[in-house]
Structures are given as structure tokens and as C-alpha cells.
Amino acid sequence: MVRFHSPYIDEDPNQLYVTLEVVDYDDYIVVDIIPLNLDNRLFFRPINTVKYEDLEVVAIGTEDLIGYYVSVTKPDGSQSFGKIKSVQELKIFADLDITSEGVETNIWATILDIRGKEHSGYVFLKL
Numbered sequence: 367m368v369r370f371h372s373p374y375i376d377e378d379p380n381q382l383y384v385t386l387e388v389v390d391y392d393d394y395i396v397v398d399i400i401p402l403n404l405d406n407r408l409f410f411r412p413i414n415t416v417k418y419e420d421l422e423v424v425a426i427g428t429e430d431l432i433g434y435y436v437s438v439t440k441p442d443g444s445q446s447f448g449k450i451k452s453v454q455e456l457k458i459f460a461d462l463d464i465t466s467e468g469v470e471t472n473i474w475a476t477i478l479d480i481r482g483k484e485h486s487g488y489v490f491l492k493l
Contacts, residue, residue, distance in 0.1 A: 367460070368399060371422040382424060384462060384469055384491060386413065397421060400469075400491065402434060411492065428453040428460075428473050431489070438477050438487035439470070446485035448477035468492040 373379045383399035395418035400411045437447045454474035461472040469491040476486045 367402070367424045368397070368421040369424050370416075370420055372420070382430075383414075383421075386464060386469075388418065394418070402431075402491070427457050428475075429456045431473065431475065436475070436477065437468075437490045437492055438475055438485055439490045440485060440487035445490060446477060446479055446487070448479040448485065450475050450489075451478050451484065452476045 368383050368385055369379070369381060370377070373381070382402040384402055386398040386400060389396050389398075396415050397418050398413055398415050399421075400413050431453060432450050435447070435449050437445045439445050452475065458473060463470040471489045471491070473489040474486065475489050476484055478484060
């Protein structure tokens with residue numbers, strides 16, 4: 367998890383990003399990132415390639431995720447989308463596994479979907 371250490375004036379300084387890939391060139395390092403939360407107007411999450419020097423690694427507790435829109439993968443394998451209402455553990459070392467569909471995590475959360483129905487499962491960030 368990272369964020370920009372010096373965001374532009376119109377950017378949210380607390381916006382978090384998931385690191386997808388780090389590429390080390392001889393004279394600089396670039397990082398592919400996606401925003402942690404989804405803007406409801408976006409169909410796809412944008413993947414941005416930025417300079418490593420513009421980012422700072424952020425140590426967060428899972429409680430900081432409350433209020434973000436994510437998908438969860440439920441025990442039966444189905445997925446639901448909604449706003450995080452609660453998390454099971456307040457502090458956890460987040461395991462992130464990048465798949466062709468998105469980023470799987472080991473963070474157990476309860477979300478509220480658009481109809482107000484609760485769903486619980488592992489946070490899944492769709493690409």
C-alpha cells in the first residue's frame with residue numbers, strides 16, 4: 367500500500383494505492399499502481415505508472431479501510447460489491463495476490479451493498 371507523498375492540490379492526500387508491479391531501470395524505478403477505492407463512475411480501475419520516488423509506503427490498519435468501496439469474495443466463491451462496514455481484525459499483515467481479474471487479499475470484511483444487505487468475505491480489488 368502506497369500514497370503520493372506530495373499530491374497535487376486537487377488530489378486527495380489520503381488516497382491509497384495498491385502496488386501491482388515495480389520495474390527497476392538503470393537510472394530510475396517505476397511502479398504500476400491502482401487506487402484502493404473505486405469511483406462509482408469508473409467501469410475499470412485505472413492503472414497508473416509513476417516514479418517510485420513520488421510514493422511513500424503506508425502502514426495501515428485494516429480499520430482504515432472502513433468506508434471504501436470494494437468487492438468481497440464470500441466463502442461460497444461468489445462476489446459482492448459494496449462499502450466496507452467493518453473488518454474482522456484491526457491489524458493484519460495484508461497478503462496481496464495479483465490475478466488476471468484483480469487483487470486477492472487476506473482481509474476479512476463485511477460490506478453493505480447498494481440495497482443495504484450485508485455480505486462478508488475476503489476483500490477483492492477488481493482490475
